[in-house]
Amino acid sequence: MAFNSVQYVVFLAVVVVAYAKLPRRGQNVLLLVASYLFYAVWDWRFLSLLWISTATDFVVGRRMGVASDDRRRRRLLIISMVVNLGMLAAFKYFNFFAESADALLEGMGVVADWPTLNVVLPVGISFYTFQTMSYTLDVYWRKLEPTDDLLAFAVFVAFFPQLVAGPIERARRLLPQFEVRRHLAKGEDLWSALHLIGLGLFKKVVIADAVAPHVNDAFAGAETAGWITLLVGIIGFSLQIYGDFSGYSHIARGSARLLGVDLMINFNQPYLSRNISHFWRTWHISLSTWLRDYLYIPLGGSRGSGAATYRNLMITMLLGGLWHGAAWTYVAWGALHGVYLALHRRFRSRSRGSELDMPRLRDLPMVLTTFAGVSLTWIFFRAATFTEAWAYVTGIATLRPGPVARTAVWIVLPALAISLLIDSAQRVSSRHEVIGSWPAVIRGFAYAAALVAFVVFSGDAPVPFLYFQF
């Protein structure tokens, strides 16, 4: 059940109505049933993986809580890691590693022919396994008391607004919210929730879905299309992935807010970043902070020598790339970001302000450079193969002649302008649901323009969210 479908609107409305008068336990039972139903619409068989992850980390957390022996605590942690990472390995990475090993051995003249599994990727598995692992790791590091409320914990793992594509919440933030009774959003909160949902749908339909066909055309013509078409295509993909994923996150936050639950901000206008470090503090924040807290810092972070810090950065970004998908193109994407971050760390000058400051005119070259650098990495992220990615890069770099995809230009450039306008307004006001605070007349124009754009770009079958495949 996709957020951009009529079914979801009906589903959410039914849940909200039923939720209002229930006591805390009743609310959790309703959310759990609704979340499992939401997931089962995709594939009920994979509910079992959700249950395994939930049961494992709940039991491990409880036992860790009463265990005083550090070795026993470590053994329990290993059990959780083996179960969660084992599920990921089996369903997401097994074929990738088997095929890569085959290719490597073949290169050495050995025919191995490892077996491969004929399984589909369970939707959301990368998100909920990371979420449950964060709980167990926090309990292990004694940053969090284990919960004894299985129902609340099961809702924490399966909460439908963020189950299949995040934000990857921390137990410290989200779990306590399920241990008290929630109130439905009213007044300002209600408007804020509806604005977030509306903004998310707008970004998905009017920006991401509108540019998607032109991006597909550009990548389909990676070998032959002219450089302007390719350039417009990659700008389009930068917008598509941002509009798609941040749109999803807005709808997730808005849906949760309706139910009285506060989810973390996942995107903070990343394309206004003045350097790559700022970009990673504003892009997919729930994943980047997860990687920082549970991988980069445990590896040693920046506490060791310069070389150790660069090594930790590269490992973190390579694994971050692999988290997105079982393909070497994602690893290359992570590697490029690792190199960028290492270079930034090596050559950074004294930072001017925070990543959340509105860039000034003098920052424009840095903003454009960061956007161009990030867009370059998206080529590897979006391309099906290295050959395609390389053809795409060389097509732009060599200014390959060719006809210009005019419709793409007419769609992608206005979409870029609209996206920057929204981000700038949010950055200036420090609010995501910015439109609600505008004067009535301007708000009226904005609503009308958004409504017309929504009508124009909707109507085809709903396009699945990109991050469902991760």
Place this chain on the structure above:
Amino acid sequence: MRKVITLLIVVSLFLGVEWVARRMDNLVPAVLTWDTQFSQDKWEQIQGLDDPIEVVFTGSSVAQADLDPVFFAETSQQFATGYNAAIPSVGPRVWREFMLDTVYRELCPALVVIGVDVRQFSDNQPDGDNSVSRYLNARGRLEAIDAAGVWDTAEEWLESKSALFRVRPRLREPDKMVAWIWDIGDRGYWRYTNLTPLGRYASNDARTYEVTQEGIDRLANTAFLDFSIGGVETNAIRQMIADARQHGAVPVLVEMPAMNDALSAALPNGAADLEWFTTVLGDLAEETQVPFVRLPELDNEPKFYADFYHMNLFGIEAVSRLLAERIDELQLEVGSGSCPGS
């Protein structure tokens, strides 16, 4: 008060946009509700055909461009009317669905000519599975053929009431809008189907053969990438043959002529892949006991072609007439087809 002002502005602007859309409504092509303009236009044309149609041609853009019912009927001693139901840019799986959805529901052809070309015969077309899904799930098709869902019905109602809803697919092509509204540039977009079964396809008539290295590379990297035949698309043709017989028509399999020397340059294994194509078609014809027509005398004759495989006007006439002669020579025993309701 602020909310009232906001609401008034929203309603006023929306009505203003609706007014503009109504002014534009007649200046832009009708809304596409099927998967392609061809399938939509042909569905509408087939609905309007009153006279019996004896021969129906099916296939991809090659059959669509090359097989002219007028030249065919003028030459044939056996058949006087024909309709070209070929659908460009899709493979046999979609041709089959379109034939079942439209031709066999509305027409009762005695002869079904399946014109196959190597480009759309590959099982690994980059857009192969998507094109089938797009066709089957197109709202226009669902409304016309299957039962449309509640949402589709609601959308149709909105489009019947609001010009903005009607023209919105066109608003997603702003550059073309300019050409449509001010009548500049190529409006051939509206005209590429046979307007009547006796009308003439003419978009390629002025073109002479031109193949560039860029065209070869494009073909090699799209349609012929991972070239493989003998799977799902072959099976779709096998089913099309059975469908034709089930509806009382005689099927004929035709290997469409092409500039094979140029095509070989784009195929991964060159001429060997073309031989493979011919062998698979021949084997299928033998297996299903269906006449298999080849027109090798038209292969590699640049004067007949607009590109690799689409004919120019000379080629259209040549292939349509030659095919009619070859089919006459087969002396097929055809019935009257199985008309809907009969």
